[in-house]
Amino acid sequence: MKQLTLWNAALTALSSICLLVVLVPVVYLMFGSPPSTLWETLQDREVLDSLGLTFFCGFVATLTGLLLGTPLAYLLARSDFRGKHLVQGIIDVPIVIPHPVAGIALLLVFANWGQDLSPIGNWKGIVIAMFFVSVSLLVNAAQEGFRAVPREMEWTSRSLGRGPVATFFRVALPLSRQNLLTGSIMMWARSISEFGSIVILVYNPKVASVLIYDRFASFGLSYSLPVAVILIWLSVILFFLMRTFQERNIPVVGH
């Protein structure tokens, strides 16, 4: 019994340290600027444009991820084909490479594109960079969701006369929506926090992370801090709202 208590105490202590390492800087940052400074920063056109651009591009990247990543996740979850492990590996590449490296890779791809098509230096480049670094989160979460739907459930649908498309939209998709939502939230959150690849591909127009870095490098902490505080408050509020929405829409997958 004594051993069990000690074990519990050790678990609690180590968990608390882990949580504090994450929580302390975030709480410090959230309350790092007085409300008057935040209000003043919110009047700044450059800040508003930057925040708008960040959330808009994050939204477009996530939507594109849903459109292109969902079929890929379904394919990986449901089909066995030669090179499946390779495809899975490719999807996970952005997780393991440093993001400035991702930015340089994207820069190389688009360097010779014509002025009209090139995403370098405009919002399309931001979306591409966000997509590149975060789509694996969505694909992996969606895969987990599709795998959790019993294969027999889809087979039942097929045997009842529904084709593969109807089965996907009437069975697999509705039953995986919790994972798709989780994946989307993760992808969106990762997108709006992206800096390394975007700063290389699109310095201007500036997304929030680039603006914070730019102000920090040019004018110091006091000028960049309010923008950082606003970004983190907005992110936390949106994240919380999305999680709440998600929990209210959990379908029950059973036998």
Added chain:
Amino acid sequence: MLAIEDLKRSLGHFVLEIPKLVVDKGETFVLLGPTGAGKSSFLELLAGFDQPDQGRILVNGCDVSSLPPDQRQISILFQEAHLFPHLDIRENIQYGANDSIFFDQLVDLLGLQQLLSKRGEVLSGGERQLVALARALMVRPRILLLDEPFSSIDPENRKTVIEAFRRVHSQLQITSLAVTHNFEEGLYLGHRLGILMEGKLVQTGTPQEVFFRPATPEIARFLGAENLFAGRFESTSDFPHTSDDLEAKTQWEEGYFSALFRTDSATLHVLADHEGPGYALVQPQDITLSLEPIRSSALNKFRGKIENVTLRGSIVQVEINAGLVFKVFITPQSLRDMKLDKGSKVYLTFKASSVKTY
């Protein structure tokens, strides 16, 4: 009607081969087999979830082998009901077809009225399986496949569900093929049975034929047959079969001859088709148990001592050592009437022609 012709599917080292099988209209064919025999793989081929390497699957004379599952008109019921959790009960049943008259008929037949207002997750295992059955039948399938459909239902509800299945089956005259490893289910459901072992259909027949005359010792073992003995056959000429032993006469015509089956501890009179090593199976129901020797034309008469008495449901299994240890089933009433107990001396009598030899 369902017909299989030269069906073959290789899955690594495992090969599933069904050269010929016909399930007549309105018939329930039950495929029994141990785990890993290929029962579920066979159903997957029939339903179209997997493709055979060769062979044809004919439904009412049409080859459906190359059709996708949604065009075969073959419904399948799995071990778990797999109700769609995002749909209510009515939507589940009407998932494949929306015919309100037939819906009402099915709900009536299966007794589902009380369940329509409930949510899927609050139903019992048996209720869920009944809803799944209604859903499978709603599309008026030409063939119904059942993959161990009652094995996950608790024993209390299983009987009700099986009764409902039999009711709807006889009413709608559905052609169905079920796979199971549960003998009781197989006996209860099947008009005919098949035994699938290591991917091969090794015996088909009525439940009586399969259970009482298993084609090989392996099948007998799989079916849990009692009194299967290993020994040697020796032909014998002094075989005083009576002319009214019709079964023996039929077997003689099929090439069997009078033989003695010798083990280390006993000798049986049998009909055999070969000499040398082999097996003899004496079904418990073919053995007459008595307190005194009985006058009969049967050649196998033994005196033995009861070693064990075990209650098995509504019958009593008596183990008697008569050189060989025989298991005999009697009713509890007989046990009381004959005052049998461990150590009692008894007589066993059975015909040579009732011994199945391999």
